Amino acid sequence: MSDIKMTQNLHTHTTMCDGRDTPEQMVERAIALGFDSIGFSGHANTVFREACELGDRLYPYIDEINRLKGAYAEKIKIFLGTELDYYSAGCMPEGVFDYSIASVHYTVREGELVSYDLSVEHSKDAIARLFGGSGLEYARAYFETMADMPRRLSADFVGHFDILTKYEAKAPELFDTGCHQYRKMALEALTAVREKYEFFEVNTGPIGRGYKPAPYPQPFILDEMKARKCKLLITSDCHNSKFLDRGFGEAVELLRAHGFDEIYKLTDRGFVGMKI
Ligand SMILES: [Zn+2]
Numbered sequence: 001m002s003d004i005k006m007t008q009n010l011h012t013h014t015t016m017c018d019g020r021d022t023p024e025q026m027v028e029r030a031i032a033l034g035f036d037s038i039g040f041s042g043h044a045n046t047v048f049r050e051a052c053e054l055g056d057r058l059y060p061y062i063d064e065i066n067r068l069k070g071a072y073a074e075k076i077k078i079f080l081g082t083e084l085d086y087y088s089a090g091c092m093p094e095g096v097f098d099y100s101i102a103s104v105h106y107t108v109r110e111g112e113l114v115s116y117d118l119s120v121e122h123s124k125d126a127i128a129r130l131f132g133g134s135g136l137e138y139a140r141a142y143f144e145t146m147a148d149m150p151r152r153l154s155a156d157f158v159g160h161f162d163i164l165t166k167y168e169a170k171a172p173e174l175f176d177t178g179c180h181q182y183r184k185m186a187l188e189a190l191t192a193v194r195e196k197y198e199f200f201e202v203n204t205g206p207i208g209r210g211y212k213p214a215p216y217p218q219p220f221i222l223d224e225m226k227a228r229k230c231k232l233l234i235t236s237d238c239h240n241s242k243f244l245d246r247g248f249g250e251a252v253e254l255l256r257a258h259g260f261d262e263i264y265k266l267t268d269r270g271f272v273g274m275k276i
């Protein structure tokens with residue numbers, strides 16, 4: 001385990017979108033863990049209005065996080081954020097958030113919404129019906145959307161760069177993340193995104209939720225991020241206060257093993273580096 005004490009998580013979801021605990025319960029847990037700050041990243045609304053989004057709770061969410069900022073000011077720094085999706089462009093108010101995350105969760109194929117983190121069954125069905133049985137084409141659609149993301153979204157850091165690998169341990173037959181074509185499309189997307197974005201997250205969400213033993217992104221992408229001087233944050237994409245710091249120690253060790261000696265955290269002065 002790492003000897004570095006992690007004191008911030010900027011990727012958290014609550015009962016205001018698709019999380020299990022209230023914002024206040026998350027704040028209490030963060031204080032109990034000794035965090036000096038926490039950021040809330042409620043799922044931004046999209047053109048699809050999926051159930052996981054803030055939806056009509058958008059303004060109650062903003063009000064509640066702002067209330068907590070004041071109520072807990074003596075104990076912890078709270079940031080109001082949102083996790084944007086490629087299809088959130090134009091769906092969210094501007095100038096109210098302290099930070100935002102740019103993520104891809106969906107593509108659209110033949111007029112149908114295709115999700116990359118819904119379930120193995122959904123992925124299998126989409127591959128069979130919409131991608132001619134080719135898992136690699138399903139993956140290609142994801143990375144093409146990711147590559148185009150910077151044109152549509154301006155945010156502070158990139159979320160789960162390869163969330164499509166969520167089921168790689170449970171359902172490795174979906175597509176081969178080790179093959180040359182897969183790696184090529186992933187790195188082409190990284191090249192495109194890196195032109196605009198400097199900060200990326202290492203997301204331990206799949207560890208907390210038991211999907212796979214390692215965070216996003218995969219090791220070969222981490223190596224390329226290192227080569228391209230990307231700056232990394234560690235988050236847990238937490239939908240349950242139990243997992244607020246799940247996998248953080250492992251993530252630090254992983255980053256050290258891949259040659260990183262710094263991670264970043266958000267402050268009033270923007271992102272600052274922390275030696276690891
Ligand atoms: Zn996400």
Ligand SMILES: [Zn+2]
Nearest residue numbers: 011013083237
């Ligand atoms: Zn998330």
